[in-house]
Amino acid sequence: MVWYDGSMTNQEIAKIFRNVAAAYAIIDEKKHYFQMLAYQKAADVIQNSASQMDDLVKNGELTGFSGIGSGLKEHIEELIKKGKSSHLDSILSKVPASVFPLLEIPSIGPKKAYKLVTALKLNDPKKVIDQLEEKAKEGKITKLETFGEKSQSDILRAIEEFRKGAGKTTRMLLPMAFEISQQLITYLKKSPHVVEVNTMGSLRRRSPTVGDLDIAVATKNKDAVLDYFTKYPNKMRVIEKGTNTSSIITSSGTQVDLMTVPVENYGNLIQHFTGGKHHNVHLREVALRKGFSISEYGAKHKIKGKEEILKFTDEKKVYETLGMEYIPPELREDRGEIELALAHKLPKLIEEKDIKGDFHIHTSYPIEPSHDMGLNSMQEMLDKAKSLKYEYLAFSDHNPSQSQHTKEQVFNILKRRREKIEQLKKSNKSVRVISMLEVDILPNGKLAIDDKCFEYLDAVIVSIHSVFKMDKEKMTERIIKGLSHPKAKILAHPTGRLLGKRAGYEINLDKIIEFAKKNKKALEINAWPERSDLPDDLIKKVVEAGVMLTIDTDSHAKDHMDLMKYGVWQARRGFATKHDILNAKSYNEVAEFLEIK
DNA sequence: GCCGTTTTCGGCCCGACTGTTTTCAGTCG
Structure with missing residues (x-):
């Protein structure tokens, strides 16, 4: 072939x-x-x-x-x-090639693109955006049928925004979306007309990346709320303001859509705008089969020829009406959750309160590592763990760099580190301390520390930090070889992806899952928002295979330990329960899994 | 072109807002 x-x-x-x-x-x-x-x-x-x-x-x-x-x-x-x-x-080939680049510009769809390209004779796909801008500046667009002054200026502004990177496909990481939404919600709650307010859309589903923010408000006075919203101080401009909804762009360049609704169908609204598109389409198909037409205004239902609309303040009632279990927002992506909810077989998803520890913690301990070290001391990280009510914490600094040390020096560094950890164990009774290390898997599959170093380690996390471009099967072999060391228990950030920066390296996850299952290894869900690795659909695969997962923050400073919630959300998006997560288990169970002697 | 608790044909989600229109087309979510 x-x-x-x-x-x-x-x-x-x-x-x-x-x-x-x-x-x-x-x-x-x-x-x-x-x-x-x-x-x-x-x-x-x-x-x-x-x-x-x-x-x-x-x-x-x-x-x-x-x-x-x-x-x-x-x-x-x-x-x-x-x-x-x-x-x-x-x-x-049936349409001019210049149409397609224009589709990237907000507010231009297929029909407008086609009209512009043909009427203005824009024939070069590579220059079409520049040419369109020229024509608009020359005032040629107002002359076209169905276009006017406003469309012309809108096109100019849209091109400008597109050039600044605000195209249709730009997305931000979840923490930024979360932060912006919190500020807005605080602002909205100050209005006496706002009865209820919540996020919707991909933000509420805790998707690792978010495009626009969607916010719902229940109110008796929508005009007042919309008015108040468009006066938000941190806005760049108002995109639209209708009778029920309005959109603004914040000073950070994020589009925020606000929807208002009376209190009685607030549940219908947030149900309607929380689900991913495909979840919603699928759900409405299910609804039709059961005789309901559902929208943000309610569930329409015909009884003896008479139409009635069921309105709900609580979105749970929407699912209940359709004879389904309540589907948590994180699952609403049409990945099988609708079928499970119909059969009343949804898993009970892991929650943040189930987390009892963190295995992936970097500290400022002078280990002279191969990669970046942490900012805070081991003691400071332990204090933070205590404040989070953790039962245990594992220090997993990067291995000392190989190029700058002899084997003997590495051995001595790890020996001293172990002594330090033993001291900490004596002085910190409330949090159990685990001595781990994050060890590079070298391109040949060997681990980046000498075998005799392991006597100072309870277990290790292994991961790929170099030579990402490898044939898929070779990379898989490399990982499996690294993971086959008896003390290697966890594979960190298994795909190596960095959202918005690089796709992960290619791996045969099925083979890794099979190996992990047979040899009792765990795969990590790295909570670091830029990583969010494993991705949610792969988490689902791992869960279905019955392989253990961990949720780790990969903290390099004590405040990073607060990122745990992002990992938990990601795990929820992958259908994980607390039984699938190693750090939702007690210390004794963990010690057994990691074979801590 | 997909898909199945009316299964291999005949359906296919629902609505808001804008601009350029006198009743609608286009875009978006």
């Missing part, structure tokens, strides 16, 4: 699919409406998948994705094998 060796990323495939959907909308939206939806849904599924389509196709594992049937599967396979697909190309 000859493979196209340019290797196509999920992002690229998703973009092609979105372009096909746009082409269908332009060619004849009515005729191709459902193909269009299908391509859009598939694009979302591909983009949000933690597994690379490229890998799945090469291993013949492209199955089980809702929204990717036999037709689209073939197109994906062709894209990956040949770098293009004749069927998709024939659809794309």
Whole structure:
């Protein structure tokens, strides 16, 4: 088999699919409406998948994705094998190529893009955005049918915002979204007209990255609330203000959508806007089968020809009405939660209060490490652990650098460190101390410390910190070899991804899961927001396989230990219960798992 | 083009807001 060796990323495939959907909308939206939806849904599924389509196709594992049937599967396979697909190309070639770059500009969709490109003769896909800007500045857009002064100035501003990086696809990390929303909620609560306020959307689902912020307000006076909202001091500008909703851009460049609703259907509103798009579509299909049409205003229901609308202040009632269990926000991504809720078989998800310790803690202990060390002393980290009511804490500094020390020096550093830890054990009775280390797995699969060093360690975390570009199977072998040391118990940040910076290295997770299960190893959910690693859909796989997970903060300072909640949310998104998480277990169980003597 | 508690055909979620319109098209979530 000859493979196209340019290797196509999920992002690229998703973009092609979105372009096909746009082409269908332009060619004849009515005729191709459902193909269009299908391509859009598939694009979302591909983009949000933690597994690379490229890998799945090469291993013949492209199955089980809702929204990717036999037709689209073939197109994906062709894209990956040949770098293009004749069927998709024939659809794309029906519209001018200059249409597609314009789709990245907020407020420009397929129809407008097509009108602009054809009416203004913008024929160069590489320069189309610049050319459009020129035409707008020359006042040519107002002259087009269905465009006016406002559309022209809107286009100019949208291009400007796009250039600043505020395109349709830019997303921020969860902590930033969380912080901005907290400030806004504090502001909103000061208004006497605000009865209830909550976040919705991907922020409430605790998605590791968030695009826009969605906020719900229950009120008796929506005009007053909308007015108050648009006067938010930390705003750049108001995007829109309607009778029920309004959107602003904050000074940090984040779009915030506010929806108001009377108290009686507040539950319907937050249910409607919390679920991911596919969760909502799926849920409304289930509702239709049960005779309900649900929206943010309530559940419409026909009884003896008469229509009634059921309104709920509590969103739990929406699920109850449909005969389902309540689905926690973190699960509302259409990854099987609807079926489980219908069957009343949803797992009881892990909670922050279940966490009893943290295995991945870096300190300022002078270990002369291969990577960055922590800011705070071991004692300071222990004090923080005490304030979090932890039962145990493991110090997992990076191993001393190999290049700058002899084996003997490393041995002596670890010996002294162990003595220090033994002292701390005596002076800190309320938190059990575990002596660990985060050890690099070298490219050849060996660990970056000499074997005799292990006598000073209860167990080690192993991880990849160099030579990321490796063949998938070789990387998998490397990891498994590293993990097979009897004292290696936890694989840290298993995919190595950094959100917004780099995709992870490629691994065969199934093989690692199999090895971990057989050899009693744990995989880490790294709570560091930029990592959020394992990704949620892979956590789900690990949970289904019955392999142990840990949730660790990878703290390099005492305040980082507060990031635990992000790891717990991530675990919840992966359907994990407290039984799946090692650091939700007692010290004795942990000691048994880690084989601490 | 997908999919199945009406299963291999015939359906496919629901609504707000804006701008350019006199009743709607386009975009967005």
